[in-house]
Amino acid sequence: MFFPQKVDFQKGDGLVPAILQDARTGQVLMLGYMNQEAYEKTCAEGVAWFYSRSKERLWMKGETSGHTQKVIAIDLDCDQDTILLSVEPQGPTCHLGNQSCFRDDYFNLAVLERTITKKIAYPEEGSYTKYLMEQGLDKILKKCGEEMTEVVIAAKNRDANELLDESSDLFYHYLVLLQEQGLQLKDVEARLAERHGVKHTYSVRNDIQQW
Known part of the structure; x- marks a missing residue:
């Protein structure tokens, strides 16, 4: 459980971008959007929740595949309008089966x-x-x-x-x-x-x- 910080949801009409980053490797995994409810559920449950702009509802990352994202740390940028989630992915993050939605040749x-x-x-x-x-x-x-x-x-x-x-x-x-x-x-x-x-x-x- 994480203590919610003061996030500025007003700039983006109630939504802020949320970045998933592998806590162990540092690889950027995906970009999604959160409203206040998704953010609070993420803090309370310790897994990543987002708001779907197309379906207009909350969704938990991995709710269908089982590849949830265990949250290790939550940080805000200096303007409090972007969220960074350090996570332990419980499987591939991308719906295409890749580790990341951006590139899959990341190495360190x-x-x-x-x-x-x-x-x-x-x-x-x-x-x-x-x-x-x-x-x-x-x-x-x-x-x-x-x-x-x-x-x-x-x-x-x-x-x-x-x-x-x-x-x-x-x-x-x-x-x-x-x-x-x-x-x-x-x-x-x-x-x-x-x-x-x-x-x-x-x-x-x-x-x-x-x-």
Whole structure:
């Protein structure tokens, strides 16, 4: 349940645009419209409700398909006339079966992490992720170490293309390691957020004689 904020419904004749954004990946999923009743139901129930301009009625996103949108956070823009919903989609958002109504080729590390999570939850024969998890922590750590070494070598050789390839491999194995440890990328982001803007004082170790 969310405490309703003061939304300016007057500018748009009782309607304001409402944007759905994947809380985990940041992908913009769709744009709809809310009246005050739809907004209040969204706040009260924790799922996205909209007002249909064509059917002139309220509708819950996913009421037919079952692909509802669990609301994680609700924000307003600086003019209080646009709503941003951070959500956990319970399936494809677009009626065409796509993840987003805008573009379906969106990718970042969070998307990769979600793919890894699915591979672990629903292992398929021949899956490399399945192989790593079956081999266990030591194998995953060995691969992380190997990939980090290859990143260092590529950087030392100033081979940009190789550096990108090895960095990609390292990120993948690191995300698998986080999963094995029961952690997620958002946990790392939260720790970085704690440190952001905080001044740290570092001292040089006395036992280091040469760099």
